[in-house]
Amino acid sequence: MKMWSGRFKDATDSAADAFNSSLGFDKRLYKHDITGSVAHCTMLGECGIITKSEAEAIIACLNTICDDITSEKLEIQNAEDIHMFVEEELTKRIGTIGKKLHTARSRNDQVALDIRLYLRDTVDEINLLLKELILTLCEMAEENLETIIPAYTHMQKAQPTTLAHHFIAYCEMFLRDCDRLRDCRARINVMPLGSSALTGTTYPINRARVAELLGFDDVTKNSMDGVSDRDFAVEFLSACALIMTHLSRFNEEIIYWASDEFGYISLDDRFSTGSSIMPQKKNPDMSELIRGKTGRCYGNLISLLTTMKGLPLAYNKDMQEDKEVLFDTEDTVKSCLSIFTAMLPTLKYNKEKLYAGASGGYTVATDCADYLAKKGMPFRQAHEVIGSLVLYCTENGKKLDELSVEEYKKFSELFETDILTAVKLENVIKNRNLVGGPAPKTVLAEIKNIRKILAKKFPQE
Ligand code: ARG
Numbered sequence: 514m515k516m517w518s519g520r521f522k523d524a525t526d527s528a529a530d531a532f533n534s535s536l537g538f539d540k541r542l543y544k545h546d547i548t549g550s551v552a553h554c555t556m557l558g559e560c561g562i563i564t565k566s567e568a569e570a571i572i573a574c575l576n577t578i579c580d581d582i583t584s585e586k587l588e589i590q591n592a593e594d595i596h597m598f599v600e601e602e603l604t605k606r607i608g609t610i611g612k613k614l615h616t617a618r619s620r621n622d623q624v625a626l627d628i629r630l631y632l633r634d635t636v637d638e639i640n641l642l643l644k645e646l647i648l649t650l651c652e653m654a655e656e657n658l659e660t661i662i663p664a665y666t667h668m669q670k671a672q673p674t675t676l677a678h679h680f681i682a683y684c685e686m687f688l689r690d691c692d693r694l695r696d697c698r699a700r701i702n703v704m705p706l707g708s709s710a711l712t713g714t715t716y717p718i719n720r721a722r723v724a725e726l727l728g729f730d731d732v733t734k735n736s737m738d739g740v741s742d743r744d745f746a747v748e749f750l751s752a753c754a755l756i757m758t759h760l761s762r763f764n765e766e767i768i769y770w771a772s773d774e775f776g777y778i779s780l781d782d783r784f785s786t787g788s789s790i791m792p793q794k795k796n797p798d799m800s801e802l803i804r805g806k807t808g809r810c811y812g813n814l815i816s817l818l819t820t821m822k823g824l825p826l827a828y829n830k831d832m833q834e835d836k837e838v839l840f841d842t843e844d845t846v847k848s849c850l851s852i853f854t855a856m857l858p859t860l861k862y863n864k865e866k867l868y869a870g871a872s873g874g875y876t877v878a879t880d881c882a883d884y885l886a887k888k889g890m891p892f893r894q895a896h897e898v899i900g901s902l903v904l905y906c907t908e909n910g911k912k913l914d915e916l917s918v919e920e921y922k923k924f925s926e927l928f929e930t931d932i933l934t935a936v937k938l939e940n941v942i943k944n945r946n947l948v949g950g951p952a953p954k955t956v957l958a959e960i961k962n963i964r965k966i967l968a969k970k971f972p973q974e
Pocket of ligand 1: 535539593594620621624828830832833834
């Protein structure tokens, strides 16, 4: 019999029952649901809304239910949702007293609480995975402070930089992801219980106490908003979508760097796959899957935004649709971060090819122009001169760092022998020692800074 069946004459159609049920996916919330119920019940007892011994009995039973689910003694089944399941099990075990748990509460504020408790943990777990990834990148960067690579704009060789500089560019993105998740956590960490169905309750409850018991920073300030706000869930999905954007960009690069045409990376056997027909193949499936899964995370964000956009106050059943997208994004982001962090250190970067790549494509042309500008020629004019120098090189099959001083001088009298050192890749990089630049010393300082930031963000370790 349904807990709400009093005003019904007929039983629910079985297809409608199945359609209505969220148990198949919200069973994932059981621990958080029980944690919330224990806090609510503690408060009910403290406020004298139920007796102390009733509260104790309910809490003890809730805890055994939780243990039984975890140890798989008790299977979650045959209920409308996880909230009903736990309550039904409670009354099965301790009878009428169990029916007092739902005093001064509705499933509307209960589910809002559960999702907030759940997402709070999820955010912390994803942040730890981001931390691991950033640390891995820092280590790889430290080993490649002087590994010269070509850097691109428009997918055309632009200027030389180092692999370390390239790696810590991604560290910056992932650090912002940590910040975004923390920022969103602050809005998750507000306690909605007490909103009840939508207009609160007449019982003398103590909301602040429940918040304190559960480690929330504050309580929600409007009961209608308290039950129908899912902004925090949208923010979570949005922060995760951006994590996926960053992963996807990185993996896109890995995919074509590992191609025969580039040959900058060779993939490790443990993280690549073969073809069922072409014996020679070694495919970057991990990277492609991460890139591909980015789409579903974007979809989850748009899905929840669209679910919410037409909902009048307050709770509407549409909101039950929030859970699958949240769980799917959680699973996707966690698995992508884990596999990527495991795969990264196994990639072999081909240093010779990267160096050769950086020395081709006239990547030191900007430095040639800067050389002239520093000797007094207006930059626009210097740009023009070097443009014709590049044209000369393309027509004669030469590289800028292979030209003799005499050849340089044909284009400007300002060129002297020191142009030969100025266009050396190592010097081009070393001289970019401003904050944010690729000079090995600068990058090393930045890596130290990133490690410091991480230690501050994750003080427990
Ligand atoms: N399973 C529901 C959900 O996920 C719980 C809240 C149900 N509330 C209600 N009034 N039917 O949203």
